[in-house]
Amino acid sequence: MGASTGARPPHQAATDPDDDEIEDPRKGAQEILWSVETVLPVAALTFDDGPHPDLTPPILDVLDRYGVKATFMVMGHCAEQYPDILREVVARGHEVGHHTWRHLHVTKTSSPTTREEIEVGTQVVEDVAGVPVHLFRPPQGRLSEAVVRVVAKMDQDVILWSVTRGRKRWQRPQQVAEHVVDETGTGDIIDLHDGIGRGTFEPASRTAAELMARRKVEVAALPRIIEGIQAKGVRLGTVTDLRAVRRPKTTRPRAPVTPGASDDGRRS
Numbered sequence: 157m158g159a160s161t162g163a164r165p166p167h168q169a170a171t172d173p174d175d176d177e178i179e180d181p182r183k184g185a186q187e188i189l190w191s192v193e194t195v196l197p198v199a200a201l202t203f204d205d206g207p208h209p210d211l212t213p214p215i216l217d218v219l220d221r222y223g224v225k226a227t228f229m230v231m232g233h234c235a236e237q238y239p240d241i242l243r244e245v246v247a248r249g250h251e252v253g254h255h256t257w258r259h260l261h262v263t264k265t266s267s268p269t270t271r272e273e274i275e276v277g278t279q280v281v282e283d284v285a286g287v288p289v290h291l292f293r294p295p296q297g298r299l300s301e302a303v304v305r306v307v308a309k310m311d312q313d314v315i316l317w318s319v320t321r322g323r324k325r326w327q328r329p330q331q332v333a334e335h336v337v338d339e340t341g342t343g344d345i346i347d348l349h350d351g352i353g354r355g356t357f358e359p360a361s362r363t364a365a366e367l368m369a370r371r372k373v374e375v376a377a378l379p380r381i382i383e384g385i386q387a388k389g390v391r392l393g394t395v396t397d398l399r400a401v402r403r404p405k406t407t408r409p410r411a412p413v414t415p416g417a418s419d420d421g422r423r424s
């Protein structure tokens with residue numbers, strides 16, 4: 157599918173690059189989240205870069221076995237490549253966000269390309285998955301003003317993470333599982349993978365092979381990760397599950413200002 161036609165969101169943001177207004181029914185509600193303060197012990201499990209035929213199906217089976225729902229941050233290109241797998245993700249009750257179209261580093265791309273990565277990524281994932289997409293995760297968690305602005309215009313929240321698989325070099329699933337379980341508590345967002353990012357475009361490269369090996373360690377670690385976190389009394393769910401148990405923001409009333417009582421030694 158081409159980037160130039162048929163892949164624009166309904167509000168046609170790309171047709172007016174000078175329009176800086178954020179026209180959005182949720183005006184003021186867009187967020188960037190690393191973790192969430194909650195009233196119940198819940199953490200979110202997320203997977204980036206998929207779908208991928210060697211990674212996503214085994215992950216779905218593990219999640220089913222433990223009755224866990226997760227959020228998949230899908231690459232638009234992979235959704236086009238493996239539409240049936242993405243539909244299976246949705247059919248099994250998981251949540252779908254997006255992770256750009258081609259996993260470009262959108263903080264370094266030109267403004268039209270940044271916009272295209274986010275808009276086409278969204279459109280493709282929505283078309284294939286058949287559900288609206290309101291969550292975005294930038295490749296490598298990198299943000300710029302332009303990225304944040306485009307995402308806000310698309311009525312999406314930026315979902316980053318607070319827990320990773322740990323060191324890239326770790327090859328034993330147990331090592332990864334112990335790290336993730338140790339690091340995860342109430343309100344955390346865990347970032348794992350069901351794809352190989354830019355390696356998708358050079359499947360025969362050494363980078364792709366290294367990424368795939370690393371991802372397979374994550375998949376092998378997943379049962380231990382889920383068991384370990386559940387044993388801590390923390391329930392795993394989607395990003396939306398996590399936000400549903402969020403602690404309401406309390407705004408403490410400020411002390412009333414007494415007229416004429418400003419000379420109390422405070423610096424202005």
Ligand SMILES: [Zn+2]
Pocket residue numbers: 204205255259295296353
């Ligand atoms: Zn990625």
